[in-house]
Amino acid sequence: MKATIAELPKYVDKEVKLGAWIANKRSSGKIAFLQLRDGSGFVQGVIVKSDVEEEVFQTAKTVTQESSVYVTGTVQKDERSPFGYELLVTNVELIHTSTDYPITPKEHGTEFLMDNRHLWLRSKRQHAVMKVRNEIIRATYEFFNENGFVKVDPPILTGSAPEGTTELFATKYFDEDAYLSQSGQLYMEAAAMALGKVFSFGPTFRAEKSKTRRHLIEFWMIEPEMAFVEFEENLEVQEQYVSYVVQSVLKNCQLELKTLGRDISKLEKITAPFPRISYDDAITFLHEKGFDDIEWGDDFGSPHETAIAESFDKPVFITHYPTKIKPFYMQPHPEREDVVLCADLIAPEGYGEIIGGSERIHDMDLLYKRVEEHQLDPETYKWYLELREYGSVPHSGFGLGLERTVAWITGVEHVRETIPFPRLLNRLYP
Structure with a gap:
């Protein structure tokens, strides 16, 4: 047999x-x-x-x-x-017969292992990480399919940028400029106007010169978008989805989590609902914790997110960030022009932001104004603006970074271990 x-x-x-x-x-x-x-x-x-x-x-x-x-x-x-x-x-x-296999049971340096990533994947630890990654992907499809979402594939080559052009890889598209996608969101908004509730799963690219343990140049995003869904309901979908994925891993990857030495008692607590803290309260909290370097209007760095997350044993939503530090498409707070209806979901144990989401602007005039304020070309975004011209509705969405989520759930230190062949600032091999 x-x-x-x-x-x-x-x-x-x-x-x-x-x-x-x-x-x-x-x-x-x-x-x-x-x-x-x-x-x-x-x-x-x-x-x-x-x-x-x-x-x-x-x-x-x-x-x-x-x-x-x-x-x-x-x-x-x-x-x-x-x-x-x-x-x-x-x-x-x-x-x-394999002769002189380079990765032996002894200790090896990180760069050596990364140079031999094609072989390092065979190790028991890396095998376990990849199996958990696969389970997260499987559970993602299951969750969205069971909740009435349609899978849509946005393009990887785009003519515009959802969040500005500062962190994009540019390329020539025959006689036009094109970019490797940093998000499929704008296209998913168009899909939501056609199909109601949609999600995408694909590679995204950020030309960000960062070497932190949380950053990759190429990573994978799960990006749902929902018509007729406003801010609060968007948060509920996020916490239900993350809870579903974590519980699926606990159920189906017990051996892999044991191989990785993961403390599953921390994962067992991950059930909806999740706690929430406003940006305003987060600033106050950080000042009380001695972070005098942060002021209202600043974006949070890793130390700030970690300090906030340490106060909770579940992922925590930080809500209502200042308008000026968020992308052009986010819906303003109905009672405050200075903040938007958005939230970042911060994972426990120092793993940082795993989801960014918001309600999107659905008013044509306001969106056009924001495009001009961000010095974007209205002609380039003409198709996106037209989504508000023909039957605009309130709608919301979010993006989950797969590799950071894998890192958090598995407990590995660096995101380079959470993708089969990582692309880092100084690494394009193998």
Whole structure:
């Protein structure tokens, strides 16, 4: 019976054959232990010398790290194993011998591991992070599909910028200027006017020269947009979505979280509703905490967000930021011209902002005024302005950064471990 490691619990006391790589091995005179991986998981294979042919035992003793093999054996329960099962091996067939595999069980520097990212992905820790990332994506599709959203794919090449052109990668589009998208939001607003509730999931690019543990040059965003939805309801969708994703990971990635050493008691608290603090109150709070460097009208940096988040054991919404530090499309507060109907969702444990969202301006005249105030070309944004000309409605949306969310849920230190092949300020390889 051919099987994968993930399927082994279905075959207890039965013989199976699986294709695998040798993640590690150790042996004594009479027994050999092979740490096997096949992409679906990791399992230990045990070969007892007296139970197999001499040739099989010698192969098990001499096989090298990351060599590929076919292994035949009987599945057994093993309470000592994190997986809960092991394989009593009866045969090992060598497919390909790996020589001088560069990533050994010893410690390696970050730059070395990043240069070998194509191989580093094979490690148990990186495997666990990628499995959690996959579960977050799976749960995202499930949540939005179950709640009546339609998946829409905005373009990656755009002729305009939703948040100004200072952090864009420019390219030539035949005889025109084009940019790599920093957000699909404006296009999702158009989609929401056609389909009601929509979401996108795709790559975005920021030409921001930042080296912090929270930043990537290329990252993935989940961007829902909803017609006939105002500010408060938008926040409710966000907290329900994030809660749903965290609970899905807790349910379906227990082994991966254990591999990563994640304190799941902190994740178990992540259920809606989430606490909220206004920008005004956040400024007051930070002054009380000794942050004299921040003034009303300043944007928050990582230390400020972390200080605020530490007061809560759930993600916290910071609401109603000053108009002047937010993008042109955000709806003003009905009673205050100086703040807008927006919120950033700050993750606990120092992971920073994972969602930015707002109610969008739906008044044609006000949006046109904002375009001019931000010195944007009305002709370039003509199609966007027309969304307010033909049946405009109140609408809201948000964007969740996948990699920061993966970092928070897995507990890894740096976002470079949360994407298969990270693009950083000084890294375009591999």
